[in-house]
Amino acid sequence: MSAIAEPVVKPTSRFHFIFDRRAVLETVLIAPAIIYVLLLVGLPLLLAIYYSLSAYTIYDPTWKFVGLANFKQILQNPTFLDTLRNTFVFTFGSQLLGLVLGKFGAFLLLQPFPGRKIVRALIILPFAVPVALATIAWQWMFDSLYSVINWTMIAAGILTREEAPNWLGNPYLAMLCIIIINAWRFFPFAIVIFLAGITAVPQDVIDAATVDGAGFWRRNYQIILPMILPIMAIGLIFGIVFTFTDLSIVFLLTMGGPGGATSVLGFAGFQTGIVSGDVAHGAAISLFMLPVLLVVVIFMLRFIRRREI
Amino acid sequence: MAAVLTRDIVKKFNEVAAVDGISLRVPDGEFMVLLGPSGCGKTTFLRIICGLEQQTSGDLLIGGNIVNEIPPRARGVAMMFQSYGLYPHYTVRNNIAFPLRTQRVPREEIAKKVEWASQLLGIDHLLDRRPRQLSGGERQRVALARALVREPTALLLDEPLSNLDAKLRTSARQEIRNFQQRVGLTTIYVTHDQVEAMGMGDRIAVIDHGRVRQVGTPPEIYENPADLFVATFVGAPPMNIVSRNGGGYLGFRPENFLPRDMIEDGGATEFSFRVDRSEYLGSERIVYGVMEGFDSKQPITAKLPPAHVAEDSIRPGEWHPFAVKNSALRHFDTSGNRTTSH
Numbered sequence: 001m002s003a004i005a006e007p008v009v010k011p012t013s014r015f016h017f018i019f020d021r022r023a024v025l026e027t028v029l030i031a032p033a034i035i036y037v038l039l040l041v042g043l044p045l046l047l048a049i050y051y052s053l054s055a056y057t058i059y060d061p062t063w064k065f066v067g068l069a070n071f072k073q074i075l076q077n078p079t080f081l082d083t084l085r086n087t088f089v090f091t092f093g094s095q096l097l098g099l100v101l102g103k104f105g106a107f108l109l110l111q112p113f114p115g116r117k118i119v120r121a122l123i124i125l126p127f128a129v130p131v132a133l134a135t136i137a138w139q140w141m142f143d144s145l146y147s148v149i150n151w152t153m154i155a156a157g158i159l160t161r162e163e164a165p166n167w168l169g170n171p172y173l174a175m176l177c178i179i180i181i182n183a184w185r186f187f188p189f190a191i192v193i194f195l196a197g198i199t200a201v202p203q204d205v206i207d208a209a210t211v212d213g214a215g216f217w218r219r220n221y222q223i224i225l226p227m228i229l230p231i232m233a234i235g236l237i238f239g240i241v242f243t244f245t246d247l248s249i250v251f252l253l254t255m256g257g258p259g260g261a262t263s264v265l266g267f268a269g270f271q272t273g274i275v276s277g278d279v280a281h282g283a284a285i286s287l288f289m290l291p292v293l294l295v296v297v298i299f300m301l302r303f304i305r306r307r308e309i
Numbered sequence: 310m311a312a313v314l315t316r317d318i319v320k321k322f323n324e325v326a327a328v329d330g331i332s333l334r335v336p337d338g339e340f341m342v343l344l345g346p347s348g349c350g351k352t353t354f355l356r357i358i359c360g361l362e363q364q365t366s367g368d369l370l371i372g373g374n375i376v377n378e379i380p381p382r383a384r385g386v387a388m389m390f391q392s393y394g395l396y397p398h399y400t401v402r403n404n405i406a407f408p409l410r411t412q413r414v415p416r417e418e419i420a421k422k423v424e425w426a427s428q429l430l431g432i433d434h435l436l437d438r439r440p441r442q443l444s445g446g447e448r449q450r451v452a453l454a455r456a457l458v459r460e461p462t463a464l465l466l467d468e469p470l471s472n473l474d475a476k477l478r479t480s481a482r483q484e485i486r487n488f489q490q491r492v493g494l495t496t497i498y499v500t501h502d503q504v505e506a507m508g509m510g511d512r513i514a515v516i517d518h519g520r521v522r523q524v525g526t527p528p529e530i531y532e533n534p535a536d537l538f539v540a541t542f543v544g545a546p547p548m549n550i551v552s553r554n555g556g557g558y559l560g561f562r563p564e565n566f567l568p569r570d571m572i573e574d575g576g577a578t579e580f581s582f583r584v585d586r587s588e589y590l591g592s593e594r595i596v597y598g599v600m601e602g603f604d605s606k607q608p609i610t611a612k613l614p615p616a617h618v619a620e621d622s623i624r625p626g627e628w629h630p631f632a633v634k635n636s637a638l639r640h641f642d643t644s645g646n647r648t649t650s651h
Contacts, residue, residue, distance in 0.1 A: 204391065204392045204393070205395070205396060205397075206394075207361050207388075207394060208393075208395075208455075209407070210360075210361060210381050210382070211360070211361065211381050211382075211386070212382075212411055213382035213408055213411035213412055214382065214407075215382060218411060222407075227396075227397065
């Protein structure tokens with residue numbers, strides 16, 4: 001006779017441990033994300049591609065297939081080519097300015113000073129304020145009559161009233177304005193990215209560079225910057241993608257004006273497709289973003305993989 | 310190459326003194342080890358020498374010149390860090406070349422010197438790899454090559470072996486020592502490992518709470534510790550310390566605390582020793598116990614030589630006659646400093 005008790009066999013359902021199976025759990029957890037992307041990104045994209053190849057307008061909702069005719073017409077329109085150029089100027093101009101401001105900001109915030117924590121929290125504000133509110137505030141800064149910037153410069157004796165620039169009335173200044181606003185919105189994000197990158201650089205590496213004879217500039221541009229380049233590139237991808245597709249600042253501040261000088265792809269697509277009701281041409285304009293963004297993303301991801309350290 | 314001299318260096322962080330008045334003279338070509346427990350200020354002191362920290366007060370002289378106000382890049386000292394601090398985005402070649410590039414050395418000369426340093430350390434086949442593709446030992450050599458390539462006035466090493474496994478550490482210890490002797494470079498080596506300190510140093514400076522407790526050759530430190538801290542910090546197991554009847558303390562090393570019959574001549578002091586526990590370590594046996602009539606905070610240890618390694622000669626739970634040669638007894642006063650008479 002055995003002295004050891006027999007184990008009690010409990011009847012278990014065959015589904016009792018189903019979530020312990022990795023394959024099942026993976027499928028269940030990933031499915032919502034995939035369904036979401038397919039329904040809310042994939043489907044509209046396919047729809048847009050179809051619209052761009054059709055003659056669909058809200059007045060004549062036909063599904064008639066017209067091939068690449070819409071694209072041909074758009075490319076022959078000189079206004080569109082200006083819009084395309086504006087989009088690039090706006091995107092890369094504001095990213096460049098945002099990165100420079102972000103790097104300065106990050107270095108300032110790395111220095112210990114009283115109230116640093118509060119400043120770190122406040123610096124996120126431009127990023128957190130709704131773009132509509134922020135843009136209205138900026139509109140007042142750039143207003144042709146009540147511009148705060150002009151008033152300050154006149155009061156300081158730098159300009160006379162006659163010389164005061166009409167910020168939103170001059171094509172070049174208007175572009176500068178939307179670049180400044182977008183850079184202002186983007187730079188807190190750049191600061192966060194830079195701070196994360198710089199604090200992740202091991203102190204030993206920076207100390208080694210100091211002892212090896214590197215001064216401030218060499219440490220920054222030969223050691224720290226190359227080491228944080230991958231994380232910077234991720235930030236830049238985000239910045240470029242969001243700016244390239246953005247229409248809110250243009251819509252709220254300039255309405256593409258003066259004379260189309262600040263019209264960007266998103267805005268032009270919206271105007272043509274939604275406001276004017278020419279869905280087919282609007283979709284075709286918007287689709288011009290696709291190859292550009294694809295190239296940017298592929299280039300950046302390849303770059304990151306190459307620089308991986 | 311140059312001598313390094315410090316005069317009463319103090320470094321305070323928020324009124325707390327990490328370095329509390331260290332005066333140390335490291336002659337040209339000497340291998341000086343700074344030995345102390347974690348947080349004793351030895352690394353801070355090293356960082357002051359290379360200029361990464363500015364001392365609160367005191368003078369630092371390298372090669373006879375006061376360098377208090379001179380930035381790190383102009384001091385000419387090289388430092389090797391605990392985690393090596395290699396530049397991950399550079400190849401080994403560019404890592405080694407970096408200190409030369411900062412000095413604006415001509416390109417051909419950089420190539421020549423990188424060649425020289427990498428051959429010296431046997432890493433010339435790794436020049437085109439990046440640090441992440443190297444093993445721990447190889448990284449350590451690259452860091453050493455980078456430190457040496459510009460022929461520094463002094464070489465500072467901050468626990469350079471702590472990231473290596475035990476086996477590699479033994480050989481790396483030899484290599485660094487051989488290498489230093491060949492080049493004749495003034496070297497200051499920080500460690501908390503007394504084996505490294507004893508095995509490598511020309512002299513050792515034992516540091517505790519930001520102060521130098523004793524400076525001396527390894528035998529001086531081991532045989533004649535200046536105070537109770539040095540006595541119990543150096544040596545494994547540490548020196549036995551017991552309170553003396555007339556006040557003060559008596560110290561003796563475990564290997565000098567032997568069964569009575571192993572000590573031939575008369576000049577010895579006898580103790581009655583009860584063994585509580587024993588550890589067999591192959592080449593020796595360490596026994597722990599208490600001594601009749603003496604107070605001690607720690608158990609008394611005795612290191613028995615091979616002749617007594619056999620279990621049956623010293624049985625736990627029994628009292629045994631033990632003795633220490635009088636010449637091996639060390640006396641300390643009530644404040645813990647060694648009194649001159651042995």
